[in-house]
Amino acid sequence: MIDLTQLRENPDRFKASQRARGASESLVDEILSADASRRSALTAFEAARAEQKGFGKQVAQAKGEEKAALVAQAKELSSRVKALQADADEAEFAFDALLRKLPNLIIDGVPAGGEEDSAELRREGTPRDFSADGFEPKDHQELGELLGAIDTSRGAKVSGARFYYLTGFGARLELALLTMALDVVEKHGFTATITPTLVKPEVMGGTGFLGEHADEVYRLEADDLFLVGTSEVPLAGYHMDEILDLSGGPRRYAGWSPCYRREAGSYGKDTRGILRVHQFQKVEMFSYVRAEDAEAEHARMLAIQEEMLAKCELAYRVLDIAAGDLGDSAARKFDTEAWIPTQGTYRELTSTSNCTTFQSRRLKIRERGEDGTRPVATLNGTAANTRWLVALLENHQQADGSVRIPEALRPYLGGMTAYGPEGARYA
Template identity: 40%
Template structure:
């Protein structure tokens, strides 16, 4: 959430920054007008309350001197009615203010490229060379079916579209992938966490999913619980409404969890395969940092995600998202895109973002600076390290063989009891 005082004192600059994120200036002018009305009402309310106190004192004085207090009583009743009306108007204005503030996206960092959509994203670097196959390659969904390790038909029968069963070596491969990821992140100083897979509405608000993106989630009927869309939500809210000791920063968390997404607005997109499911596993990285260090931490986090792809031998590229393609809470985001040969393109497999103090203000996550003793908002960062299903898809496609088998990347073999290949069943 943005700081209202900062908007007030830097209105023109912020209006320009938010216009690059698709926010119409009329919305900001409405916010500015409401803020002015609120501040004016606060002055009127305080003045009326002071006058009411004076009238109350006059009534007491009149009673002590056995004088008629009716005039003072009449004045106090009038003031009480005014104060009640002011309070009512103030509550209405503050509700409108909060509604606008809650739905304003974060301000982009100064070095984020300005653009309207993904076509304006900027490639930063590439790693690995896509393999040249000398046979007709298959998409991962066909490979998974042929190897009998991915069962879409029964997933659809048991639950619905965009659900599946992993079977046998497919289930082992999925488990090997996320265990490998967690072990690698632990080496980099991340504390492994097993979080709740349901959170309350306050937690969804804290990270920015609520209220704006409520339709993208799965809420449990007749309860305050929501199935998590990513482990970012419980991990970031771990310190909600707390004050950390500055000397303990930065804090690194990692977790593997299922992620549940309704995929609202994605009808017809990636209806086959592991790219866009309603339920999938993801390994998440979350950091809590002092503001002056957060962009160094973003570079490290992105490198941590890249490390996984490098060790798996999967070609990828890194892009920095433009203002029109960034997530709601992000100030800057790097996307990692893995090469999928059957699609002949790179597809997103990780997003690493610095939200600066946007989430921290919503969730009231602060730290006491040991340098001056002041309590300040910290910066939060989050990144996929990586999306597990998409990693499995990339392995199946990049490591497929002409005989229909799939080679297991060497780093995963210890997690699969030495299995080096998933063969076609005779």
């Protein structure tokens, strides 16, 4: 939810944000009109209610025929107050419904347009030249099958398309990666957290996931609960309805959880392997910070993600995501994409979003300051997830069918230096 005072004072800025997103500018005018109607209806109700209270004193003091007449008038006034209250409630509901449709105000400098308009900020590392190594790289699924690490056929047999098993080396590699990610983010001040993966509608809606992309979310209708697509959701709800003390710095959490996504609209895309799946594991960073510190925290999260990519010895690029591809909650988002040899392109491994005060206003999360309370800013960012296995397997494969383990990951695999069809290798 956006800052209503800011919207009233500078509607053109919100219209520009909507244009950049490729969204409706007229929604801003509709909200302002509904806001005026809501305030007018509330004023009429409050005036009538005040009149009713004053009238009640007259009735109490009157006698005889005068009192009977006043009682009749009081009944009419009571009916009018009830009608005005209903009007005010209806106007409030209509206003709130419109306000919840308005996505976050983008930060100045975010590229306008859709996915293809995202701006590449820089590239790090050099994509590996397999021709110099004298062999053609295998894709991650073929490698995973040869190494007994990935089993998509049995995943589909048991759960349907886009499900999989990680077995043996595959399971160990994912656990090693996520454990390393947790160690890295803990070093940067994030508290390790195992989060719930089922949340109430007010938490899912409060984080902005029941808007434009609601069809991505799994819902358990019998229990009125939602399966989360990221631990950002339960971490955002962790301090719901609370007032935080941020005088000692941001509150930072790292959530390790399974994540579930319907991948609606992705029919026919990335059907091979584990690049785009319905269930995966992820370590997610989440921060509560003062609003003026949000952009610095955003840069900090991106730096942590790049530290992880460097530890995994992956070539990657950083993108400033275009407004139309941000999602409702984000005011700015940076993605990192790793080079995938068999696709000859970069594919997303991490995102980090600055949601400013959009989520905290919905979830009623504030901080106490010298001038009272105010909403906090929230930010989120991927530390590592299952998709990273795609880049690790493909980029570090060797001519003999084995996969070299990046040095930083070796302590998490008992000192393993490589894994091949014959099993693990150690120095």
